[in-house]
Amino acid sequence: MKQVNDCLQYLNQQIQQMNNKIQEMDATIGELKKNSTQPPVIRNEYRFDLLKVEKLEGTLNIGLNPTPNASDSSIEEFSIGQSLNTPKVTEQHNPQMFHGIQEQVQDYLSSGAYSALEAFEHQYEYPLDEPYRKFIVEDVKKQIDQRIRYYLQKHPEPTDNTQESIIEEVKRDIEKTFEAFIRNLPRKGNEK
Template identity: 55%
Template sequence: MHVPQEILQFLQQLNGYMHYQNEQIRQMDAKLQDVIQELKRLKQHNAEPPVIRNEYRFDLLKVEKLEGTLNIGINPNGSDSDSSIEEFAVEQTLDAPSLIEKQYPQLLPDLQQQVDNYLNNGAYDSLNELESQYKYPLDTQYRKFIVEDVKKQTDKRIRDYLKRVRPDDATPEQLTSIQQSVYEDVKRDIEKTFESFMKNMLRKENGT
């Protein structure tokens, strides 16, 4: 039975992605076991456990579910450097409304709509450009999977950037500027996530 080349290519891409997922899950499980052992040790010594922090690197696609999740990285300084790191305490609640959300309730839905418009249109153009740049074509179904997976995570990224807005800047006159700035930050994070995904897929395919 002859299998079309497009299906073979998709299966190869999917296999590489799942291999990458499994490796990330294995690493996360090992780190979790280390944390459990450390907590047991501290408990035995009646010590106050330290605040445990997770490191979110923008250049790493951390997988949280077996079916696959491309985590959008956070680049707090607005830099394109792959070495930027944002640390969050485990118990920190990222979904708590920010000051500016409380002052201007319409700002969040406006940003959500703006980001959705990009994901429904410009994001596919960005992926196409990366496919050409890295000579790694994706089929339509796989490309849609990537975009839809990222789309599920954008609300947290928007809220995180809104929390960085200083109260003094949150004036009605500054709303348009604030909205555009947050949109550009989230859009940049999405595009760098796409690029990181492409690089990692190529590394896995080449065995590096």
């Protein structure tokens, strides 16, 4: 009987200790509820250098729209999203020259532009995959007619070498655009 009585006393002590712990925890929880009237702050930090682009849509303006007062054809003077306000008078006055330039520039975009783009990829150590390369070239193709009209407007009285001059200027603009585009792509880590 004494053993049973000792065992019961021990169990009563254990139960009393557990009740005390439960009361302490209830008091702590009550204080926490009272003191925390504001919801907890959750911080989301995004690491954009770790994002992977799986699908790219829309128009990528990569610098073939000159500012209205552009005096030079350098890529630094182009701005994104500005309209040319170039009248089509030059195209209508000399449609053969316009179409000749357009055809040669389109030929360049179908062949030589890819090697120029790959050269800049190599120079800036930023290789692109073939679909992305094609996307860039196709987007530039959509902007070429505006650029040709811009240069035709700069040469209102064409000479014998005007067509070749405009073709070279447009090609140079395309290559400067490719270079600026690749140079400004985000790099892994802190490189730029």
